[in-house]
Amino acid sequence: MQQDTSRAVLITGSTSGIGLAVAHGFGRAGYHVMLHGLADQETVQALQDEFSAYAGKVGFSNADISSEEGCAQLVSDTREAIGNPSVLVNNAGIQFTAPTHEFPADKWQQILAVNLSASFYLMRDLLPAMRSANWGRIINIASVHGLVASEQKSAYCAAKHGLVGLTKVAALENADCNITANAICPGWVETPLIQPQIEAISREQGIDLDSARAQLVGAKQPMAKASPPNAIAELAMYLCGDFAGTITGASLPVDGGWTAQ
Numbered sequence: 001m002q003q004d005t006s007r008a009v010l011i012t013g014s015t016s017g018i019g020l021a022v023a024h025g026f027g028r029a030g031y032h033v034m035l036h037g038l039a040d041q042e043t044v045q046a047l048q049d050e051f052s053a054y055a056g057k058v059g060f061s062n063a064d065i066s067s068e069e070g071c072a073q074l075v076s077d078t079r080e081a082i083g084n085p086s087v088l089v090n091n092a093g094i095q096f097t098a099p100t101h102e103f104p105a106d107k108w109q110q111i112l113a114v115n116l117s118a119s120f121y122l123m124r125d126l127l128p129a130m131r132s133a134n135w136g137r138i139i140n141i142a143s144v145h146g147l148v149a150s151e152q153k154s155a156y157c158a159a160k161h162g163l164v165g166l167t168k169v170a171a172l173e174n175a176d177c178n179i180t181a182n183a184i185c186p187g188w189v190e191t192p193l194i195q196p197q198i199e200a201i202s203r204e205q206g207i208d209l210d211s212a213r214a215q216l217v218g219a220k221q222p223m224a225k226a227s228p229p230n231a232i233a234e235l236a237m238y239l240c241g242d243f244a245g246t247i248t249g250a251s252l253p254v255d256g257g258w259t260a261q
């Protein structure tokens with residue numbers, strides 16, 4: 001699919017995992033790419049070197065988006081580095097597991113802030129320029145947990161269900177301006193985010209990490225293999241192509257059959 005290479009994209013949480021794969025996808029396609037995330041200086045330098053091989057501009061912000069001020073900082077850093085993005089990928093996310101009756105309030109607040117409220121603030125601040133340009137793409141990396149629940153994930157499920165709802169509202173409100181808003185809902189993806197859950201199973205059951213990974217993934221997915229981060233990147237790219245111009249308000253699972261059950 002031919003992509004418009006004059007466009008700029010902001011991908012939150014793109015120092016690692018899915019966001020990094022998405023950023024590479026857009027970088028390869030010639031977009032101006034705004035990288036973002038919490039990372040040490042060495043990682044940032046390595047990323048900037050890698051992305052300098054691509055044709056478009058590259059910028060980086062380490063704004064902590066768990067607050068409205070942090071989101072405003074990211075918007076301003078982005079405009080300074082690559083101009084107004086016509087594609088926003090809300091990807092940054094965190095996880096914490098505990099039963100609802102023991103869930104720490106600070107973890108609840110933090111997950112809601114990063115996984116849901118940041119997407120709202122960034123959409124609110126970046127949509128006006130997309131509306132003026134009469135073109136835009138909002139891609140929210142939700143989760144199967146935006147569609148179904150799992151035990152121990154009250155905050156994560158609440159945030160991701162909220163993100164799916166927010167995506168639908170944005171789709172309706174911006175349909176008049178060639179702006180689509182979609183949620184991608186991955187099942188298990190091979191990234192650092194799922195590592196603590198794999199390690200916990202390994203520890204609790206005295207099994208090796210590969211067996212723990214197979215058990216974690218197979219417990220939910222009929223296809224007992226985690227998706228590669230590039231699978232999510234390719235779908236994000238597709239949503240920015242010409243043929244996806246009428247896909248909006250959708251929640252697209254990439255989940256090995258998890259939500260088909």
Ligand SMILES: NC(=O)c1ccc[n+]([C@@H]2O[C@H](COP(=O)([O-])OP(=O)(O)OC[C@H]3O[C@@H](n4cnc5c(N)ncnc54)[C@H](O)[C@@H]3O)[C@@H](O)[C@H]2O)c1
Pocket residue numbers: 012013014015016017018019036037038039062063064065066091092093094114115141142143144185186187188189190191192193194
């Ligand atoms: N890995 C999976 O199996 C999976 C499955 C479904 C959905 N997801 C979702 O995909 C998204 C990416 O997940 P991942 O697995 O690539 O995670 P990851 O842990 O590899 O990366 C998370 C990114 O978010 C950034 N981040 C976290 N908190 C931040 C904050 N307060 N301010 C700024 N940046 C912050 C990190 O720096 C990092 O760049 C998340 O929204 C996650 O919920 C992941």
